Amino acid sequence: MANGLDERSRDGEHSKFAAVTLSFWIIKILCTTLGETGGDAVTMSMNLGYAVGTSIFAVISRCGDSAGISQAISSISVLVHDHCHHDCRYHDGGPGGPIAGTGLRRREFIASGFTSGFAWGVVLVHGVNIRGDGRLAQNGDILLGHDHVFSDAGHSAGRLGRRRCGSRLPGRRGGLSGHC
Amino acid sequence: MRVSVTWAAWRSFGALLIVAVLYRFTKISRTALFWSAFILTRPLGAVSGDLFDKPISQGGMAVSRYAASGVLVGAIVLCILLFPQRATQRSH
Numbered sequence: 001m002a003n004g005l006d007e008r009s010r011d012g013e014h015s016k017f018a019a020v021t022l023s024f025w026i027i028k029i030l031c032t033t034l035g036e037t038g039g040d041a042v043t044m045s046m047n048l049g050y051a052v053g054t055s056i057f058a059v060i061s062r063c064g065d066s067a068g069i070s071q072a073i074s075s076i077s078v079l080v081h082d083h084c085h086h087d088c089r090y091h092d093g094g095p096g097g098p099i100a101g102t103g104l105r106r107r108e109f110i111a112s113g114f115t116s117g118f119a120w121g122v123v124l125v126h127g128v129n130i131r132g133d134g135r136l137a138q139n140g141d142i143l144l145g146h147d148h149v150f151s152d153a154g155h156s157a158g159r160l161g162r163r164r165c166g167s168r169l170p171g172r173r174g175g176l177s178g179h180c
Numbered sequence: 181m182r183v184s185v186t187w188a189a190w191r192s193f194g195a196l197l198i199v200a201v202l203y204r205f206t207k208i209s210r211t212a213l214f215w216s217a218f219i220l221t222r223p224l225g226a227v228s229g230d231l232f233d234k235p236i237s238q239g240g241m242a243v244s245r246y247a248a249s250g251v252l253v254g255a256i257v258l259c260i261l262l263f264p265q266r267a268t269q270r271s272h
Contacts, residue, residue: 025221026263027256028218030252030259032221032222032226032228032229033226034225036225036226036229037248040233045245045246
């Protein structure tokens, strides 16, 4: 994952980041779907648990970045890792811990509001930077660096949308698990 | 009230379509629309994943997680090979 300005963009050459085209969105949705099924396959079907699943995909993602392997492969790993990470958080505490047991609807509403607010805060801050320095927007740092923040918002929103699908599993502390 | 994953998937897809329409026909900030779409792909992907592997009684297709993941990997590879990739030359 890149940090700082992309040298090639700075020099006016092509960025190493893909253009946002229709194919970008198609592959993005496919990757996110794979994040869901792949994450469930490793953590549930293989019964490895969320901690192991998170570690596996975190390592794959890091190796992919270090070795310069295709961005798509790294993105898939990040998304699957992210999926595991979220379920780990929902089940084992983290930000959701203090309000676990107060009911799925209220907990997810708070989580969704918090992450969405934070994500849009980042957009506003970077919006100022983009206006001040056009070059910042020419690389993919914002896209990649805050991927997890926006995944947070999207994932919370998804959980919120699916809270009524009928699957309520017993969670820790007598609460309801976020998995639906 | 129970909502099937099929309906949830359509709802997420519809929200994404609204963003696409706003992009096409309005002058709303491209940054805001990009991130709105970026966020909305997440619930769409999540419910799409559920659509594959949830039981039929919950509106899913009851496809095994391994098979669904395999099909998705194949689709992604196919997209990468078939769609021409180009580097960005402007801000997103």
